[in-house]
Amino acid sequence: MASFISQVVLLLTIFFGLQSFSVASFNFQVGGTKGWIVPPPNDTDTYNDWASNNRFRVGDSIHFRYKKDSVMEVSGGDYKDCNATHPTFFSNNGNTLFRLDHSGTFYFISGASGHCEKGQKMIVRVMVDESLHDHAKSSGYHDAISPIGVFEMVLLLFVLECVASYVI
Numbered sequence: 001m002a003s004f005i006s007q008v009v010l011l012l013t014i015f016f017g018l019q020s021f022s023v024a025s026f027n028f029q030v031g032g033t034k035g036w037i038v039p040p041p042n043d044t045d046t047y048n049d050w051a052s053n054n055r056f057r058v059g060d061s062i063h064f065r066y067k068k069d070s071v072m073e074v075s076g077g078d079y080k081d082c083n084a085t086h087p088t089f090f091s092n093n094g095n096t097l098f099r100l101d102h103s104g105t106f107y108f109i110s111g112a113s114g115h116c117e118k119g120q121k122m123i124v125r126v127m128v129d130e131s132l133h134d135h136a137k138s139s140g141y142h143d144a145i146s147p148i149g150v151f152e153m154v155l156l157l158f159v160l161e162c163v164a165s166y167v168i
């Protein structure tokens with residue numbers, strides 16, 4: 001009896017564990033603790049350096065934190081020209097969560113006058129591949145919330161399993 005229950009618990013652990021992994025999405029903090037600011041003159045590629053060191057997948061989100069500034073999603077041409085006249089997305093509430101809802105390339109610029117020209121812009125490439133990936137290895141600043149949740153759940157189920165085998 002005890003071994004049957006622990007087998008069921010183990011199967012549930014694996015099942016829910018895998019399910020959580022397949023829907024795990026990440027919330028990346030753009031620019032880490034500094035947030036979304038005009039980069040210093042000696043570090044104008046900072047956002048693209050950061051973005052190219054991370055792996056973004058469909059369903060992930062990027063979080064922009066800023067003061068007296070804004071964030072826009074624009075076309076590739078407008079990104080190059082720092083043209084803020086017709087963004088496809090605009091936010092200036094200081095706390096913008098942008099969901100990467102499809103694969104491909106996203107272009108972001110600051111809408112504040114002169115900021116994009118100084119390097120406050122970023123290209124984010126979202127991978128097509130939906131298979132298992134190695135998020136944990138990507139350096140940089142992001143909250144890896146989901147794997148911790150999975151870990152805690154597995155731990156909880158493990159504890160339950162121990163209790164079940166002890167009681168029964």
Ligand SMILES: *[C@@H]1O[C@H](CO)[C@@H](O)[C@H](O)[C@H]1NC(C)=O
Pocket residue numbers: 040042043
């Ligand atoms: C830029 O300059 C600052 C201060 O002068 C320095 O602390 C920082 O390491 C430099 N950053 C890069 C990427 O060179």
Ligand SMILES: *[C@@H]1O[C@H](CO)[C@@H](O)[C@H](O)[C@H]1NC(C)=O
Pocket residue numbers: 081083084085
């Ligand atoms: C921005 O793009 C619009 C539309 O394509 C164009 O009319 C305008 O001249 C551009 N502005 C700048 C500063 O390049």
